[in-house]
Amino acid sequence: MEILVILVPLALMLGGAGLVAFLWSLRSGQYDDLDGAAWRAIADDEPPQEAPLKR
Amino acid sequence: MQVTRDFSHYVRDADEGLRHIDLAVEGVHCAGCMAKIERGLSAIPDVTLARVNLTDRRVALEWKAGTLDPGRFIDRLEELGYKAYPFETESAEVAEVAASRFLLRCLGVAAFATMNVMMLSIPVWSGNVSDMLPEQRDFFHWLSALIALPAAAYAGQPFFRSAWRALSAKTTNMDVPISIGVILALGMSVVETIHHAEHAYFDAAIMLLTFLLVGRFLDQNMRRRTRAVAGNLAALKAETAAKLIGPDEISQVPVAAINPGDIVLLRPGERCAVDGTVIEGRSEIDQSLITGETLYVTAEQGTAVYAGSMNISGSLRVRVSAASEATLLAEITRLLDNALQARSRYMRLADRASRLYAPVVHATALLTILGWVVAGASWHDAIVTGVAVLIITCPCALGLAIPTVQTVASGAMFKAGVLLNAGDAIERLAEADHVIFDKTGTLTLPDLQVMNAANIPADVFELAGRLALSSHHPVAAAVAQAAGAKSPILSAVEEAGQGVRATVDGLELRLGRPSFCGAEALVGSAALDPEASVVAFSKGSDRFILSVRQGLRPDAKAVIAALKARDIGIEILSGDREPAVKAAAQALDIPEWRAGVTPADKIARVEELKRRGTKVLMVGDGMNDAPSLAAAHVSMSPISAAHLSQATADLVFLGRPLAPVVSAIDASRKALHLMRQNLWLAIGYNVLAVPVAISGVVTPLIAAAAMSGSSILVMLNSLRARSASREIV
Numbered sequence: 167m168e169i170l171v172i173l174v175p176l177a178l179m180l181g182g183a184g185l186v187a188f189l190w191s192l193r194s195g196q197y198d199d200l201d202g203a204a205w206r207a208i209a210d211d212e213p214p215q216e217a218p219l220k221r
Numbered sequence: 222m223q224v225t226r227d228f229s230h231y232v233r234d235a236d237e238g239l240r241h242i243d244l245a246v247e248g249v250h251c252a253g254c255m256a257k258i259e260r261g262l263s264a265i266p267d268v269t270l271a272r273v274n275l276t277d278r279r280v281a282l283e284w285k286a287g288t289l290d291p292g293r294f295i296d297r298l299e300e301l302g303y304k305a306y307p308f309e310t311e312s313a314e315v316a317e318v319a320a321s322r323f324l325l326r327c328l329g330v331a332a333f334a335t336m337n338v339m340m341l342s343i344p345v346w347s348g349n350v351s352d353m354l355p356e357q358r359d360f361f362h363w364l365s366a367l368i369a370l371p372a373a374a375y376a377g378q379p380f381f382r383s384a385w386r387a388l389s390a391k392t393t394n395m396d397v398p399i400s401i402g403v404i405l406a407l408g409m410s411v412v413e414t415i416h417h418a419e420h421a422y423f424d425a426a427i428m429l430l431t432f433l434l435v436g437r438f439l440d441q442n443m444r445r446r447t448r449a450v451a452g453n454l455a456a457l458k459a460e461t462a463a464k465l466i467g468p469d470e471i472s473q474v475p476v477a478a479i480n481p482g483d484i485v486l487l488r489p490g491e492r493c494a495v496d497g498t499v500i501e502g503r504s505e506i507d508q509s510l511i512t513g514e515t516l517y518v519t520a521e522q523g524t525a526v527y528a529g530s531m532n533i534s535g536s537l538r539v540r541v542s543a544a545s546e547a548t549l550l551a552e553i554t555r556l557l558d559n560a561l562q563a564r565s566r567y568m569r570l571a572d573r574a575s576r577l578y579a580p581v582v583h584a585t586a587l588l589t590i591l592g593w594v595v596a597g598a599s600w601h602d603a604i605v606t607g608v609a610v611l612i613i614t615c616p617c618a619l620g621l622a623i624p625t626v627q628t629v630a631s632g633a634m635f636k637a638g639v640l641l642n643a644g645d646a647i648e649r650l651a652e653a654d655h656v657i658f659d660k661t662g663t664l665t666l667p668d669l670q671v672m673n674a675a676n677i678p679a680d681v682f683e684l685a686g687r688l689a690l691s692s693h694h695p696v697a698a699a700v701a702q703a704a705g706a707k708s709p710i711l712s713a714v715e716e717a718g719q720g721v722r723a724t725v726d727g728l729e730l731r732l733g734r735p736s737f738c739g740a741e742a743l744v745g746s747a748a749l750d751p752e753a754s755v756v757a758f759s760k761g762s763d764r765f766i767l768s769v770r771q772g773l774r775p776d777a778k779a780v781i782a783a784l785k786a787r788d789i790g791i792e793i794l795s796g797d798r799e800p801a802v803k804a805a806a807q808a809l810d811i812p813e814w815r816a817g818v819t820p821a822d823k824i825a826r827v828e829e830l831k832r833r834g835t836k837v838l839m840v841g842d843g844m845n846d847a848p849s850l851a852a853a854h855v856s857m858s859p860i861s862a863a864h865l866s867q868a869t870a871d872l873v874f875l876g877r878p879l880a881p882v883v884s885a886i887d888a889s890r891k892a893l894h895l896m897r898q899n900l901w902l903a904i905g906y907n908v909l910a911v912p913v914a915i916s917g918v919v920t921p922l923i924a925a926a927a928m929s930g931s932s933i934l935v936m937l938n939s940l941r942a943r944s945a946s947r948e949i950v
Contacts, residue, residue: 167357174364177340185333192325202275205252 227474228291231307235283239269242291244280245308245453246298249273254303261301262294277449279308307475314452317445324441327376328434334372335424335431338365339925342424346922349419362414362421369423370407376430377403379437395575395616398582402611403430409608420605425612425924432932433620440624443631443644450640450873462494463487465538479541487537490693493530497539498523504535507695509661509843514797529844529863533694569645570893571623574900578616586610589915598917606917612924613914614907618931622899625939630892633943637884638875639857646871649855650885651893652836656784657827657853659841660795660805665771666877667842667861669699672753672768681765684725685758688713688732692721696756696769697732720756728761740764773808780879781809787886790835794818794826796845823849840882842866857882892942899935906931 191197228242235241249255255273258280262271270283282294291307298305341361348358377400384396403426410421462479463471463486471486476494479485484500487493493506505517508530517533520526526539586607593603631641641647658664674682686704689697691713710730713723720733731738733756740757743766753770774780784791792813795802802816815826827849830837839846839853842862850856850869858870867873874881910927913919 170357170360174341178337178364178368181333181337181340185329188329188333189326192322192329197325199274199276202255202273205255205275209252209256 227472227478228307230475230478232291234286238286239283240286241281241283242294243308244282244294244298244305246273246278246280246306247304249275249278249303257301258298258303261297265289265293265297276446278453280305308452314445314448317441317448321438321441321445324379324434324438327379328431328438330372331376331427331431331434334368334376334427337368338424338427341365341368342921342925345421346920355417358419359414359417362410362423365421365423366411366414369427370411373403373407373427373430376427376434380430380433393579395571395578395620398579398611399429399433399615399620401583402426402615405608406612409605413605420921422608422612422921422924425921425928428925428928429612429615429617432617432928436620436624439628440644443624443628443641446631447641447644450642463491481541483541485539485541487526487532487539488693489532489534489536490695490698491532493526493532493539494528495539495541496525496527497541498525499537500540502535502537504537505533507531507533509797516798527844529865531695569623570648570896570900574619574622575616578619582611582614585614585911585915592915593917602917606915609917609919609924610911610914613910613919613927615928616903617928618903618906618935619900621932621935621939622903623896625936626892626895626899626942629939629942630888630895634872634885634888637888638878638881639885639888640873640875641871642867642873643871646855647889647892648896649836649871650838650889653789653838653855653886655790655792655830655835656838656840656882657823657830657849658791658793658811659839659843659846660793660802661771661797662842662861663840663859664777664793664805664809664879665773667771667859668702669695669754669769670772671700671703672770672772673766674703677765677767681758681760681763684730684760685732685765685767688721688723688730688758691715691723692732696754697721699769700732700756700767729759731759732756735766738764740766773805774877774879776878776880778809780883781811783883784886787883789886794823794849796820796843820845820848824852827852838886857885888942895939895942899938902935902938903931906934 196203232240232242246258249258255275258273259271262268262280262282265284267285267288268282269285270281272281273279274281280294280298282291295305295307341364345353345358345361347353380396380399380403383394384400387394387397406422406426406429410423410426413421462474462476464474464479465484465486466472479495485495485497487502487504489504499520499522501522503519503521506520506526507517508514508527518524520532520537525542526537589610590603590607593606594600598606627644627647630647634641634647677685682704683706686701686706687708687710689701689704690706690709692698692715710723710725712725713721715721716733716737720731720737722729722731722733724730735741735743735755735757738757738759740759743757743764753768756767756769758765758767781791790813791811792815793802793806793811794815795805796818797816799816802814806812806814815822818826823846827837827839831854836854839850839856840858841850841856842859844863844865846858847863847865847869850858850866855872856870857872857874858867860867860873860875862870862873872885874885906927913923
């Protein structure tokens with residue numbers, strides 16, 4: 167059961183990391199526009215710049 | 222005359238030499254729009270940020286200070302096909318956003334704690350029935366306390382604060398039993414842990430907070446969203462005025478920056494944004510938004526004009542008066558205040574439920590403790606059982622029952638083109654059994670339509686449309702729109718108050734008053750609708766007559782029939798003249814109608830229906846409707862309505878069809894049904910669980926399972942509100 171000494175703090179640290187990540191994402195405004203974020207994921211990238219024609 | 226646009230009112234400083242402006246944008250609804258707008262604006266040099274918020278339909282822009290005029294962004298968006306308006310965030314909205322974020326942070330903390338405490342609780346539950354050592358159990362309980370206590374202290378703040386406010390005001394609310402339950406459960410668990418007991422309720426207490434925070438957050442988020450909608454509506458009203466800043470120089474400024482005594486210029490085709498008196502010029506004005514009267518009124522020196530009037534033919538200079546001097550507005554405002562006070566007495570379903578809840582629960586817990594002591598149990602065991610009753614009855618499902626349905630239903634209504642302006646609108650709309658429609662702008666479309674386009678040769682009509690593009694007159698705009706004209710005739714000249722003329726291929730074209738086109742004879746002979754405005758078009762020696770009027774909304778008849786099929790009473794109350802109202806009522810088959818009704822009369826009618834126990838839904842758009850919109854049980858306005866009406870209405874619907882009225886009624890009825898069902902589910906759960914708790918056999922495992930089970934059941938049931946039917950007949 168000594169393994170608990172490692173496992174319990176480890177589990178709490180992982181959970182705490184998740185919480186910090188959530189608070190960070192909240193602070194950086196990632197939940198401000200949920201509808202837009204859904205669309206952005208499937209939006210096309212910028213069209214590639216057309217190379218000037220050379221002859 | 223030189224025109225400048227002044228946006229300085231809206232621009233604010235961002236960090237390091239950057240300037241920031243928020244624009245509300247109409248018509249953004251997909252990824253394509255977002256990409257188009259962001260690319261289009263980023264292409265302007267010196268723009269450092271252009272980001273669309275699709276949820277709120279806004280664009281945030283930042284650029285290097287001193288290099289760009291914000292008007293350019295609006296022009297650029299106009300080129301891309303979007304109408305944009307500078308936007309000022311109201312302080313109320315800022316507060317809502319902050320509250321929403323705080324709740325989300327609390328929810329994050331509570332959810333983190335719940336998951337970790339649960340990770341520690343499950344070994345204890347399984348250990349209690351197998352071979353766990355008491356020392357190990359205590360260690361796990363202490364660890365749980367270490368996580369749960371600080372988390373509850375932080376995430377419980379919304380409840381504790383609200384409960385404290387209620388208690389210091391010597392009242393009670395839903396948060397009082399919640400706070401008492403959580404604090405007692407945690408306190409008892411600490412005491413039990415100190416005494417090496419088998420059961421601790423850290424998991425139940427923190428899980429309760431998590432579920433309740435989900436409900437709170439959904440509720441707050443809906444409020445934030447309705448506030449954002451209201452803010453955008455205010456911005457889309459384009460409340461700017463052309464202020465004279467020199468004898469020959471005008472600046473387009475926001476109304477907020479205009480003071481009494483300023484002089485503003487009102488050009489033909491513009492809607493007046495201020496109250497004032499005409500000091501120069503002569504024109505016809507359309508006051509239909511204010512009085513419902515569709516006939517134009519002549520305005521000349523000394524005539525009072527009110528915000529919302531449309532200037533039709535000539536330019537006017539208006540001296541701005543203080544709002545209080547405007548008798549009509551003052552009257553409407555007074556009626557509005559009275560009506561709003563009456564409405565705030567409405568008690569929401571959730572409040573009614575919670576008012577019953579607290580005394581029942583606390584009495585049950587107290588009786589449980591006393592009952593066990595009388596039956597011979599120790600005080601310790603009796604109190605533990607009493608706290609278990611408090612935990613098991615904590616209104617987890619009750620707290621979710623209404624916000625989840627509201628969130629889902631408001632999403633469904635949003636898709637049907639209805640925006641909520643008030644949080645409790647769904648409940649009140651569901652109860653409506655009588656609809657009062659205003660005529661002008663509500664049953665009819667707000668813009669004018671050409672009624673006899675079919676009688677005119679297509680090429681002539683197109684030419685008339687192109688010529689009409691050169692005029693600001695609303696009738697001309699209607700002709701241009703009906704003809705689908707795109708390219709104006711460049712040589713066209715507008716003669717104020719008369720019409721437009723141009724010469725194309727040697728032929729003179731004229732569009733305007735019949736006298737201007739030499740077509741008086743035609744007007745006399747043609748049997749035209751008495752309500753329509755007549756405009757003439759001449760091409761060389763050919764003369765044509767166009768009849769322009771407000772048409773009924775395309776689906777008005779079907780909507781009225783659908784409402785009748787739902788056994789909802791219908792009537793028309795209009796400030797317009799009798800023949801016009803009568804014609805509309807007959808076309809729509811509405812037997813009950815009144816014409817020439819004043820705002821006070823409208824309220825009187827609403828009150829009369831109220832006394833008879835009828836729940837009235839008022840649908841109107843004019844300023845004269847605003848007081849009755851507030852007086853009615855629930856109210857709706859089209860997006861084209863006067864600002865005051867829109868701010869007063871509980872719901873706002875978009876687009877040309879009237880169908881959203883029926884969709885909204887259907888969706889809200891379904892939602893109310895689901896809310897009631899959810900409340901019954903929550904009560905049913907309590908009826909099953911409370912006897913178990915009173916009997917003293919509840920373990921933390923049973924508490925956790927019952928709590929999450931009932932909450933999930935309620936949430937799943939709420940999702941059924943999503944499938945609001947779109948069919949109206």
